[in-house]
Amino acid sequence: MSTEVKGRFGFGSFILFVLTVLGIVLALYRFATGIGSVANLNQGYPWGFWIGFDILAGIALAGGGFVIAAVVHIFGSEKYHALVRPAILTAFLGYLMFITGLLVDIGRPWMIWSMMINWQHESPMFEVGWCVMLYTTVLLFEFLPVVFEKYKMAGALKIWMNIMPLVAIVMLVFFAWLLSRSTQWTVVIAAVLVIFELAIRGGVLKRDPRVPTLLIMAGIIFSTLHQSSLGSLFLMVPHKLSMIWFSPILPVLFFISAVMAGMAMLIVESTLSSKFFRRGLELNILQGIGKGLSWVILIYLAVRVVDLAYRRVGSELLATSPQAVAFWIEIVIGLLIPLALLLTPQGVASGRGLFWAAIFVVIGLVVNRINVAVTGISGGSYPTYYPHWMEVAISVGIVSLGILAFLLICRNFPIFEKEHSHAASA
Amino acid sequence: MKALLIDTIRCTGCRSCQVACKEWNELPAEETSFFGGPGYQNPKDLSKNTWNLITFNEVKLNGRLKWIFGKKQCMHCLEPGCVSACPVGALEKTADGPVIYHKNICIGCRYCMLACPFQIPRFDFDSPNPYITKCRLCHDRQEMGEIPACAKACPTGAITFGEREDMVREAQRRIAENPDKYHHKVYGLEEAGGTCVLHISSVPFEEIGYITDIPNEPVCANVKPAMKAIPAVMLGAALILGASYKFRNRTRDEEPAAHG
């Protein structure tokens, strides 16, 4: 069983609260006077810190939700089950934070619904917009059982189990049609999904009694698509993005690194919430994640090296340009150091090495996304962009709000599993 | 498909076109100030109120310093990056050539600015209700059977308007007839897949501030395959996930946890 947890709101929470208020005040100022009054963006650098941090990095870091859902519910590693609910909650709040960030960043946020009726299936931005919208809805659905459990709504849970597979099919099929505009593709995809559901209903495949598998699948498919499409956004700028980062396989790199960052966030988050809520740390679970993480880092590193070699990028990396430095920060801090930590047995055994490795991966990921969106972009003759403190403060405010919401929900809803079960299994 | 041909050799820098553009599009004058750089140019850059700008460039030609004037405006690409980028279709390539902007559906994401290889679209960072602004090749005038205001205003014949093929041929003819006077390149013939504004000049275009490191393939060349792959990725993912679910089914039975 899961349970509500106790945790004190102390000085740390107070700071978060202050940061949130500051962010809100600055955001209101931005809406009253225009983006230029809080941001250093200019005509040559239309995208800056908000896109790099709130959107690119934020979404990748929220990838833990789909990774753990896949590991537990699709690949069947029950060991990690305790992580599912916190991860889904983090992902859900993460996406809400990202959407808030987007509303601050775009010039006319009240027109965002324009995307729902003006379909541009060749624009990666359109794809990301729709996918994020649908995935956030899936996350909300995945979270509902927590509410049902809290308020003891057994009937609602039953209806949910029954309806969700159909909802998932409708969402996926509609999306397939929206983006392919091809009847053949749509029919084939619809057929596969329907056959899968029929196989479950007919008893050919075992039904997961806890959650409709198709809902989980929808979440994973949408995540795969938009995590990679965030990379596709930059396929549009071969003329502006430095060779170091521009690659035709950007979508693949973005996807792998999102899996990597998502896993790292699982470790960071579990460690921190065990501190905050004064719960035991599920060390053996985190060690398993750490092992998986080291594999994903290796794969990502290999793909990047091959990609750079294949595109003959070499001298650019050894130059003394800010870009080259930013690249090496990304590689050394984000990949090599964590890999070294994860491969030392002592570090992993204590949980500290694990935690720091994950922190470094997260930092590296943030640097990578900011590099792609900002550092690597050349704005021609326009003054080089550096974020204004108010841009950063607004983002910090959004993140603070998200953390406060997470803590509040964990205290009031059954997110974490009861502790004794861990003591038994550890 | 219609196009403009700009012959910078014929341009005297009188800026009639700049004024005509403002007049037709009802754009207010700019508050200007001195800026370091090309002396007589005014204003400094394109903006929400300046969609067409004559740039003043000091270039050494045959040992003498000369003014060479450039024209900065939307190039009306054949396959515009801005149009492929826009998530809502606020930018549209019309059949006649102009790339036009439907301001009411724009969400202000500025992806068009990033995608434009010529750095043309301008965004109003100082307004709480900002729009994108850029030249629209006098789409409205063309619908009434008129030629663009800048072409009409030019007193020296530096701006010619007509069918794109004719303009390309004309540009090549001028270069062929005066091979010593002209730099042998038609800017816009191949840049970013070709554009509906063509430029010819006496000096290489980088010397008069044009962006010249633009690939010849359309901006969306790399994006298209990635977007095409989406349904295949969906199908592949569904099959792989479905198969994994079945394959791992057995471990699930052994130890199901309590809840979802």
Ligand code: SF4
């Ligand atoms: S020059 Fe830029 S704004 Fe104009 S059509 Fe081409 S991509 Fe669009």
Ligand code: SF4
């Ligand atoms: S800023 Fe407006 S016109 Fe430009 S890409 Fe975004 S929605 Fe389209």
